Amino acid sequence: MAVGAEAIFGNSIVTTKLNSAISWARESSMWPYVFGTACCAIEFMSAASSKFDISRFGAEVVRFSPRQADLMVVAGTISHKQVPVLRKIYNQMTEPKWVISMGACACSGGFYDNYTTLQGIDSIIPVDVYVAGCPPRPEALLDALLQIQKLQKKEESIIKDRVNKNFKGQLDV
Amino acid sequence: MCSCFEKEFKGLYEKDENGIYLIEKTHIKSMIKCLNERDGFHFLADITAIDYLEFTKPTPTRFAVIYILRDKEFKNVITLKSFIGKDEENLHVESICDIFFSANWAEREVWDQYGIKFLNHPNLKRVLNHKEFKGHPLRRDYPIKQRQACTQTDDLMDEMTSVLSKKGYNSHDDLMFLNLGPAHPASHGTIRNFVALDGETIVGAVSEIGYLHRGFEKSCENHTYNQIIPYTDRLNYCSAILNNTAFAHTVECMLNITIPERAQFIRVITGELYRIIDHLVCLAANLVDMGALTNYWYLYNPREVAYDLLSKLTGARLTNTYVRIGGVAHDLYDGFEEDLKSCIKAIEKGMGDTLSLIEHNKIFHDRTQNVGVVSAKKAINSGFTGPNLRASGVAYDLRKTDPYYFYNSLDFDIAIGSVGDVYDRMMVRFEEIRQSISIINQSMKMLPKGDIIVNDKAVALPKKQNVYNNIEGLMNQFKLIVDGVRVPHKEYYGAIEAGNGELGFFIISDGSGTPYKVKVRPPCFPAMSTLPSILEGGMIADSVVTLASLNIVAGELDR
Numbered sequence: 001m002a003v004g005a006e007a008i009f010g011n012s013i014v015t016t017k018l019n020s021a022i023s024w025a026r027e028s029s030m031w032p033y034v035f036g037t038a039c040c041a042i043e044f045m046s047a048a049s050s051k052f053d054i055s056r057f058g059a060e061v062v063r064f065s066p067r068q069a070d071l072m073v074v075a076g077t078i079s080h081k082q083v084p085v086l087r088k089i090y091n092q093m094t095e096p097k098w099v100i101s102m103g104a105c106a107c108s109g110g111f112y113d114n115y116t117t118l119q120g121i122d123s124i125i126p127v128d129v130y131v132a133g134c135p136p137r138p139e140a141l142l143d144a145l146l147q148i149q150k151l152q153k154k155e156e157s158i159i160k161d162r163v164n165k166n167f168k169g170q171l172d173v
Numbered sequence: 174m175c176s177c178f179e180k181e182f183k184g185l186y187e188k189d190e191n192g193i194y195l196i197e198k199t200h201i202k203s204m205i206k207c208l209n210e211r212d213g214f215h216f217l218a219d220i221t222a223i224d225y226l227e228f229t230k231p232t233p234t235r236f237a238v239i240y241i242l243r244d245k246e247f248k249n250v251i252t253l254k255s256f257i258g259k260d261e262e263n264l265h266v267e268s269i270c271d272i273f274f275s276a277n278w279a280e281r282e283v284w285d286q287y288g289i290k291f292l293n294h295p296n297l298k299r300v301l302n303h304k305e306f307k308g309h310p311l312r313r314d315y316p317i318k319q320r321q322a323c324t325q326t327d328d329l330m331d332e333m334t335s336v337l338s339k340k341g342y343n344s345h346d347d348l349m350f351l352n353l354g355p356a357h358p359a360s361h362g363t364i365r366n367f368v369a370l371d372g373e374t375i376v377g378a379v380s381e382i383g384y385l386h387r388g389f390e391k392s393c394e395n396h397t398y399n400q401i402i403p404y405t406d407r408l409n410y411c412s413a414i415l416n417n418t419a420f421a422h423t424v425e426c427m428l429n430i431t432i433p434e435r436a437q438f439i440r441v442i443t444g445e446l447y448r449i450i451d452h453l454v455c456l457a458a459n460l461v462d463m464g465a466l467t468n469y470w471y472l473y474n475p476r477e478v479a480y481d482l483l484s485k486l487t488g489a490r491l492t493n494t495y496v497r498i499g500g501v502a503h504d505l506y507d508g509f510e511e512d513l514k515s516c517i518k519a520i521e522k523g524m525g526d527t528l529s530l531i532e533h534n535k536i537f538h539d540r541t542q543n544v545g546v547v548s549a550k551k552a553i554n555s556g557f558t559g560p561n562l563r564a565s566g567v568a569y570d571l572r573k574t575d576p577y578y579f580y581n582s583l584d585f586d587i588a589i590g591s592v593g594d595v596y597d598r599m600m601v602r603f604e605e606i607r608q609s610i611s612i613i614n615q616s617m618k619m620l621p622k623g624d625i626i627v628n629d630k631a632v633a634l635p636k637k638q639n640v641y642n643n644i645e646g647l648m649n650q651f652k653l654i655v656d657g658v659r660v661p662h663k664e665y666y667g668a669i670e671a672g673n674g675e676l677g678f679f680i681i682s683d684g685s686g687t688p689y690k691v692k693v694r695p696p697c698f699p700a701m702s703t704l705p706s707i708l709e710g711g712m713i714a715d716s717v718v719t720l721a722s723l724n725i726v727a728g729e730l731d732r
Contacts, residue, residue, distance in 0.1 A: 035356060036362070037362060037363045037384070037385055037727065038362070038363075038385055038387075038407070038410065038727065038728055039407055039410035039491055039492060039728065041362070042410055042411065042454070042491060043490070043491060045473070046476075046477065046480070046490075049469075049470065049473050049474065049477070050470055050473075050474055050477075051474065051477045064357070064358040076385070077385060077387050079383070079384060079385060079386050079387060079731075080303060080320060080321060080322055080323045081302070081303040081323050081326075081383055081384050081386065082355065082363065082384045082385075083322070083323055084323060084324060084325055084326050085326060085355055085356055085384070089356055105387075111392075111403070111404075112387045112388060112392065113317075113318065114317050114318065114387070114388035114391050114392055115310045115315070115316075115317060115318065115319050115320055115321070115388055115391065116302065116310070116320070116386050116387055116388045117320075117387050117388060118320075119320075134492060135490075135491055135492065137490065170322060171322070171324060
C-alpha cells in the first residue's frame with residue numbers, strides 16, 4: 001500500500017532520489033568527445049555508424065568541443081608530443097566527466113614500447129574504463145559505454161565533483 | 174638510363190654491389206642537379222640516412238645519406254649514397270631544397286632522426302619529434318626506450334613570422350591566427366595546420382606533424398621481419414594489407430624469391446579490396462567535410478560488409494596481418510567468392526547512390542572545382558604520388574610503370590584528372606574504385622590452385638602437423654620464430670602502388686633475421702609538406718576539403 005505522496009496522487013508520480021533521477025537521465029544521453037588519433041578512431045567511426053549504431057545507447061551526439069562533452073573517448077596512440085594537447089582538452093571538459101581509454105595504445109602504449117609513445121594515458125589523466133584490443137571491435141566500445149552507465153548508477157552524489165582532485169599526472173607538478 | 178650523369182661525372186662515382194651509386198658529399202648537389210635536368214630524374218622519392226655504428230661490415234664513416242630518385246617514366250630508380258663526416262662538426266651536406274620541393278621535409282626528418290645538418294636549408298627544425306626532444310632517436314646509440322616528456326606545444330610563430338614577412342606582412346595587427354588541429358574535427362587525425370587569416374582568406378599557413386609519431390622505424394630495428402608485419406598494418410590503417418604487401422614484397426625481392434602464383438593473386442585481390450576501402454573512407458570523410466553527411470553512410474556501410482569478409486578471412490577487421498614473408502597466412506575460405514560478390518555489390522550500390530547525389534550537384538561542384546589546385550609540374554616536384562598525382566594529369570601508377578605480380582596481364586585503366594583540384598582528386602578515386610572492382614573480378618577468374626606460401630624452410634613456417642610430430646619440424650619452427658627469416662646483406666628500395674600512392678620501403682639487412690634499418694616512404698608525407706603552399710590564398714573553408722582530398726593518414730605520415 002502506498003504511503004506519502006504516492007498515496008495521494010496514485011500512479012501518476014514516482015518518488016525517487018534526485019541523484020538517481022539525474023543519473024538515470026545522464027546515462028542515456030552521454031555526449032562523447034572523441035580524442036581520436038589513430039586506428040582506433042576508425043573503429044569508433046564504425047561504432048557510430050549504422051551497423052553498430054551507438055545511438056542505441058544514447059551516445060551518438062559526438063561533440064567536437066570538449067566544453068560540450070561529458071565523455072572523453074581516447075582512441076589511439078598518444079605520443080609524448082600529443083600529451084600537452086590531451087591534458088589541455090581534458091581540463092577543458094566540465095564536471096561531471098568520464099574517460100574511456102580505447103585500445104591497447106591508450107591503455108598501456110601497446111606494442112609501441114619505444115622512445116616516443118606514452119605508456120598509458122592514465123599517467124596523465126584519470127581513466128574510468130579501459131578497452132582492450134588493437135583496435136577493439138565496436139562491440140567492445142559499446143560494452144565500455146555500458147560500463148560507464150553502470151558507474152553512473154553507483155555514483156553517490158551529483159553535487160560532488162567526481163574527478164579525484166588529488167590525481168597527479170606526469171605533467172601536474 | 175643516366176647517360177649524361179655517367180658521362181659528366183666519370184670516375185667520380187662508384188657502383189656498389191647493390192647497384193647504389195657511391196658519391197662524394199661535395200658532388201651531391203651538382204650530381205642531383207645533372208640527373209634532374211639532363212637525365213630526366215625529376216622525381217625525388219626519398220632522402221634518408223644510415224647510421225653504420227653497429228654494422229657487421231666496416232664502412233668509411235659512421236653516417237651515410239641516401240637519395241632515391243625516379244626518372245620520367247617513373248620506372249627506373251637511381252639510389253645515390255654518400256658517406257659523410259667523420260666527426261660531429263662535419264656532419265653536414267648541402268641541401269637540395271631548391272631543386273626538389275619534396276626535399277624540404279625529407280631533410281628535416283633526417284636532421285630530426287639522425288642529426289645530420291643540411292646547409293642552406295630554409296627551415297631546418299625537427300619535424301617528427303617534439304621541440305623539447307634531445308638527441309636523435311634513430312642513431313644506433315639512442316636507447317629505444319629512452320622517453321622524453323613534452324610539456325608544451327610549439328606555437329609555430331617562428332615559422333609563421335618568416336612566412337608572413339616573405340609575403341610583406343611586417344605587422345600582424347590585421348591578421349587573425351587560427352589553429353586547425355591537432356585535435357580538430359577537420360584535421361582527420363592529428364594533423365595541425367596553423368593559419369593566418371585576413372578575413373576568411375588564408376594569407377599564411379604552416380603545418381606541423383609528428384603527433385602520431387610512434388617510432389615505427391626504431392621498432393623495426395628491434396624485431397624480426399615477420400614481427401614487423403603487424404607494425405606495417407598500422408601505418409595506413411585504412412589499407413593494412415597493402416602495407417603488408419609493400420613490406421613483404423620488398424623483403425622477398427631482397428631474398429630473391431618469387432612467391433607462388435596463388436599467393437600473388439590473393440595479394441592482388443585483397444590489396445585491391447583494400448584500395449577500394451581506402452578510397453571509400455577518404456571520399457566519405459571528404460564529403461562530410463563539406464556537409465554531405467548522407468553520402469557518408471552510403472560509402473561507409475559497404476565498408477562494414479568488406480570488414481565482415483576480412484574478419485572471416487584474416488581474423489581481424491582493420492589490422493589484418495594477413496601477409497607473411499613468402500606468401501600469405503591462410504588460404505581463401507569456402508564461400509569467399511560469394512561473400513566477395515555481395516561485398517562488391519554493396520560497394521557498387523553505395524558508390525552509385527553517392528554519385529547520383531553529387532555528380533550533377535551544383536553545391537558539390539562549387540565547393541570542389543578549382544579549389545586546392547596543384548599543377549602537374551608542382552605535383553611531381555613535390556613528390557606527389559597515387560591518386561593525388563594522377564588528378565594533376567600525370568599517369569603514374571606503379572601497377573603500370575613497373576608491374577609486379579600479375580598486373581601486366583590484368584586489363585585496367587589509369588584514371589587521370591585534368592586540373593588537379595579537389596574535384597579531380599575525388600573523381601579519380603571514384604574511377605579507381607571501378608577499376609579495382611574490375612581487377613578483382615578478373616583475378617578471381619584467373620586465380621590458380623596451389624600453394625599460398627613458398628616451399629622454403631628458411632622462409633616459411635612448417636606445417637603444424639610437422640611441428641607437433643617430428644623434431645625437424647619443431648626445430649624449423651623454433652629457429653624461424655626466434656631468429657627470424659635471414660635476409661642476406663643488402664640495401665634495397667622496393668615500392669608498390671598503395672591506396673595513397675607509392676609506398677616504398679628502403680631496407681638494409683646485415684644477414685641476420687632483424688633488419689638493420691627500415692625506412693618507409695609514406696605517400697602522404699610529401700603531400701602534407703606541400704599543403705601549406707596549396708592553402709595560401711584560398712578560403713578557410715576550402716582548406717578543410719583540400720586537406721581531406723589529399724587523404725593524409727596520420728599513421729603513415731608520422732610513422
